[in-house]
Amino acid sequence: MERIDQIIFGDNQFFGINHRSQEKAEEMLKRFGNIDNIFEVYDNAYDCGVKAVMLNSNERAAAICDRFRENKSRYGELAWYPSIPYPYKYANMVNELGIFPAISEVLFKGNSAGGVLSIIGKGASALFTKDAMKMMEMLIDVEYKMFRDLNVKCLFLQNVIADLVLGYNIKEVFEHYCEYIRKKYHISPGIITLNMPYLISKLKEWGIDEVVICSSINAAGFNMHPSKEEYEKVIAANDPSKYQLMAMNVLASGSITVQQSFDYINSLKLQSVVFGASSKGHIKSTVDAIKLK
């Protein structure tokens, strides 16, 4: 399994995600409504030594990807760790339309590629009932499209979907997802979860390995389910040749200091950290503080 990058620059700050303050989130949303301001931050991160990014396939990500593609010489071999899907798009559509019409809308609207057309021919409803795995492949392809021609190393399944599906305890879904990502895109499959110990126990039970697992890990214990102690046990016992572990939410949305955060993170057996920041000073101090074992 290819070794993942130790330091990855995340995207929450760009999209108004802040677990602590709605005002702060709105302020960021306003600032980063202008893509130039997003790229100013990316440039700073790149200059501070960040060589890998994580980006969720939300409605604004396509424009960001375009700009990276147009400026390949500027960003060299920047490594990509995208996550799919943008769950709120689906949540809103499911609310408005119902589940199957929402999936049809995503698959068929504006996606007139040959493969999709042939499936319309077969009838969407037959697809849903007979082959949910094929449907999953099509959804992955639709979401992955915006990351084409970028140096993608690993594709993550976003936690809202991953944890929902994981609760169903269906081996086939995860097995098929991982295999499809490897075979079709020749990259590592990744899963974002807020239930890392549970996910790892299931993957072991199912015999699925060589997966990158990204989860909240922080000194505050925030979003670590069922408990921080359980995470620490699983991390200590983990074999990184089977599961590479990436920590997200390491600053617990700013409720602990950078020093506190990394004293903790650096003490654990982790392979990677994804973090977000918007000022050059914060980016630099965070990059300097990451010293994984």
Place this chain on the structure above:
Amino acid sequence: MDKVRIGIIGFGRMGITHYSIINTHPDVEMTAIADTSSMMLNMIKKYLPTVKMFEDYKDLLKSGLVDAVIVCTPSSMHYDVCKMACENGISVFCEKPFTTDPKLAGDLANMFEVKGLVNQVGYVYRFDAVFKKVKELLGQGIIGKVVHTNAQFLSLTISKPQPEKGWRSKRENGGGCTYEMGSHVIDLMEFFYGKPEKVVGSMTNHVYSEAVEDITDVQAVYTGGMTANIHVNWCDYTYRKPMLKLDIHGTKGKIQADLYGYKVFLREENKAAGLPEGWSSVPMNMIPDPCPYYVRGTSFTNQLYAFADAVKEAKTTTGCSFRSATDTQEVIHTIFANEKN
């Protein structure tokens, strides 16, 4: 009871989420699902071979396969489904709003109490870490005698005129901001203060919806003369994410709380509680909030685990009972009755 056998009636968005959550409970076995969508039934049949599928919920309730059900049908069906579950000795977790008629709500509360079956309504904010903490602080009398509460629930759920067909446009399906959001706030007040003594007044207004209200205001009096203002608006374009916030005024201080955390203002230091004079503030992510498996928020998991635990141990649930939800239903119907005046 070795394992609690649970079925789900109504497999839409909430049913799908609830299945994922409760299926992770070590003492639960998922045994049955009822839904009218044959497409959905066929798809899950293939991937959940141990779960029995039913097109008619009545067959599920008569199958002998379940000790408890999670009801996620449209609200207008809740009474019939819950009544039949009760007749078959089955405990019920029912999504909110509980019913669309306070008389029927009260009948269900009586039935389940007589049979001693676990009954819970999905008023999920009772399991929110911040609001649980507020209840604890109020119980300790930290801010003295509570005199007034101002509660607001604001969101941008409806941002344009609504198609008449959508479920949100029908009150009998739980549409309208009072059912969808107001019911949560009214239940939180019940959770903190018990049943209101009197609804003094209410108003509703429209922004985009025609058949249902987009804005609701209620004034009520609770035990000890505590007064409350509740304001709900689901067309508020300044809230990208729904925001439920409380301002609680007491004789010794004040509590402000929302989904991001809480603040306490004390006129004098409270040494026993470790709280200084003036403001102290605790963000949501610093409040201990253990959760066995996270899908949609800790509160969603903890409310369902509380239900399953209550069924397993044959005890009263810590969630909102049918009786409490009946009180909330009565307040809601007073609001609707006032519209006609």
